[in-house]
Amino acid sequence: MSLIPIAVAVLVAYSIINYAVNLRYHVNEAKRSGLPYVVTPCSPFWLPWQVSHKLWVPIIKLFPKSWWDGWLEIMIPNFAYRTRHDWFAKLGESFLVVSPNRLVMMTDNAETIRTITLKREQFPKWTAVYNILRMFGENVLTTEGSVWRMHRKVTSASFNERNAALVFREAIAQTQGMLRMWTGPTGTRTEPLKSLQHDTMKLALNIISYVGFGMRLLWPGEAHPAGTDPKIVKYGSHKPSDGHQLSFTDTMEILLHYLLLLLIIPRWILRLIPSKKVKQAVLSYDEYVTYMNELLDEKIEEARKGEHAEGMDLMGQLAKSCFGTDNKDATLTREEIIGNAFIMFVAGHETTANAIHFTIIYLATHPEAQRRMQKDIDDILGNQDPKDWDYDSLVNPMTASMIGAAMYETLRLVPAVSEIPKKISPDADESFVMDGTRYVIPKDTGISLVTVSTHVNPRYWPTRPSKITPGKSNILDYDPSRWFLTKEKQDGQGSESVAGADSEDFGGFQGSDINAQLFKPERGSYIPFSDGARSCLGRRIAVVEIIAALAVIFRSYSIELAVDEWATPEQVDKMSRDERAEVYKKAQDKSLWTVGQASTRLTLNLHDGMHVPVRIAKRGEEKFVDWVDKE
Known part of the structure; x- marks a missing residue:
């Protein structure tokens, strides 16, 4: 027993x-890099710190402010979304966070970002960050090197303009279904809509389920017509199919709701917890695996028969490339196919849903932008029935209009992810040039491309005086009109070429994310879908889905912030215009504050029940947005 204290000591x-020793080593490496740096007691990305920081931060703040003022804020999760460009303005557009754990370089410099994103071999994906997304199998997001090439080659085949047109058509149909759910048979709704985030999630899930996997999911009150293919009924029914305890719709909604729990905590531990919600989460996982294996079996059978389903048919494409008649040897395993399907479900619905959700909120908060977008919708689409909208003739005018600008501006302020992880190989240092100076990044350094800071770095964006914050520019404000200011900033842009950039075609959409008629940010300064070889495969699909949904909603309806917290509908009806403006200003302030509370779990979104209540009104029957903020 006497040895125990000695061993502990x-x-x-x-x-x-x-x-x-480790801290001193990393400090010396930071000095060698030439970059400014901040020393922290542990890495902000260290999982134990991220989980327990709410316990430690109040304790740390008991000490004199001078002890922690220069580093604590950087360590608190979501610091970049809260502080935006502030720390970069203070320290430099690229700086190192030094801890005993490791070095991490954070940057919001466009030149640095395009060097990193366009040189994949030298700056690979920091795949360790995505370990939890290996739950269903390795996939295109969690792999690198030759394995990633294989995954990318197999998964990219479905992302083309033909399938983008299908997404456009399906997004129109599904958004009409969402509107019917909102407004009922009368086409009107009097009560506030508090489920906007949930509903846009379901909208995006329904779209990716059909165009990506051939599953026709239904809105409440809908039913499959007689004679529908039994396979479609199986996955789209509100009732569990044979051998299942949950319907596929319920499976996906529960799985995605509890996804973070399922990703972080081992399932054998979850199975021991006597909580009804936890048991539902575990059941959704089991049901998802079963459904996906059944779907894969069906797709393998179709591939071997030479059959092909309508649409992108991601699962079918994967099955065909791995188990089809032309392939004697499987390229991906069953587990990897299901892993990629899972990533496509998550990436294909949550990121797009977030963009639609926040764009609707922003447009309700900024009526002037909503009115201008509705004018463009009227000019481009007229009285044409949405089912007759033609993708080929409309997609460019729509993305070049206020519809596209509203979407681009949302993705500037609230991108799907606040940071994009990269790293340096553990074998050798790498260097980069920023503003004419060459810097060295020590080997094995993690890199964070800080999207939410880059997108508001004032050196890259046209600005005006803010209407919200007197004396400030509108760099942090939602102002889609900035995308029509095409000349001033672009004249000052230098060369965007990167020596040694990837030249290989890795598949997927090759065009620009932004319509050529709008403001084109310097490459590297706008990365909602990342850039280079590791950019989002589905970015074209996402853009098409978002603009279609916005056009359908705002063609016939306006979205207003609900003011019920301050006045009843009856009180609003009796108010003068000045009184209405005053109460709407309160709702606008609350809306902006709420959006400012967004945080990242898997994606940047509102969590823990936070929401912005809105009202949907037929155009011409608005109480606020048809006149508020008119100049």
Whole structure:
């Protein structure tokens, strides 16, 4: 027993010495890089810190402010979304966070970002960050090198303009279904809509389920017509199919709701927890695996028969490339196919849903932008029935209009992810040039391309005086009109070429994310879909889906912020215009504050029940947005 205190003392001494040695080593490496740096007691990305930081931050703040003022804010999760460009303005557009754990470079410099994104071999994906997304199998997001090439080649085949047109058509149909759910048979709704985030999630899930997997999911009150293919009924029914405890719709909604829990905590532990919600989460996981294996079996059978379903048919394409008649050897395993299907479900619905959700909120908060978008919708689409909208003739005018600008501006302020992880190989240092100076990034350094800061770096964006914050520019404001200011900033842009950039075609959409008629940010300054070889495969699909949904909604309806917190509908009816403006201003302020509370779990979104209530009104029957903020 007497040896135990000695062993503990030795262990503590070793830990302290190891901590100090590692910290000193990383500080010296940071000095060698030439970059400014901040020293922190542990890495902000260290999982134990991220999980427990709410316990430690109040304790740390008990010490004199001078002890922690220069580093604590950087360590608090979501600091970049809260502080935007502030820390970069203070320290430099690329700086190192130094801890005993490792070095991490954070940057919101466009030149640096395009160097990193366009040189995949030298700056690979920091795949360790995505370990939890290997739950169903390796996939295009969690792999690198030759394995990633294989995944990319197999998964990219379905992302083309023909399938983008199908997404456009399906987004129109599904958005009409959402509107019917909102407004009922009368086409009107009097009560506030508090489920906007949930409903846009379901909208995007329904779209990706059909165009990507051939599953026709239904809105409440809908039913499959007689004679529908039994396979479609199986996955689209509100009732569990044979051998299942949950319908596929319920499976996906529960799985995605509890996804973070399922990703972080081992399932064998979850199965021991006597909580009804946890048991539902585990059941959704089991049901998803079963459904996906059944679907894959069906797709393999179709591939071997030479059959092909309508649409992108991601699962069918994967099955065909791996188990079809032309392939004697499977390229991907069953687990990898299901892993990629899972990533396509998550990436194909949550990111797009977030963009639609926040764009609707922003347009309700900024009526002037909503009115201008509705004018463009009227000019481009007229009285044409949405089912007759032609993708080929409309997609460019729509993305070049206020519809596209509203979407681009949302993705500027609230991109799907606040940071994009990259890294340096553990074998050798890498260098890059920023504003004419060459810097060295030590080997094995993590890299964070800070999207939410880059998107508001004032050196890259046209600005005007803010209407919200007197004395400030509108760089942090939602102002889609900035996308029509095409000349001033672009004249000052230098060369965007990167020596040694990837030249290989890795598949997927090759065009620009932004319509050529709008403001074109310097490459690297606008990366909602990342850039280069590792950019989002589905970015064209996402753009098409978002503009179609917005056009359908705002063609016939306006969205207003609900003011019920401050006045009843009856009170509003009796108000003068000045009184209405005053109460709507309160709703606008609350809306902007709420959006400012967004945080990243898997994606940047509102969590823990936070929401912005809105009202949907037929055009011509608005109470606020047809006149508020008119100049």
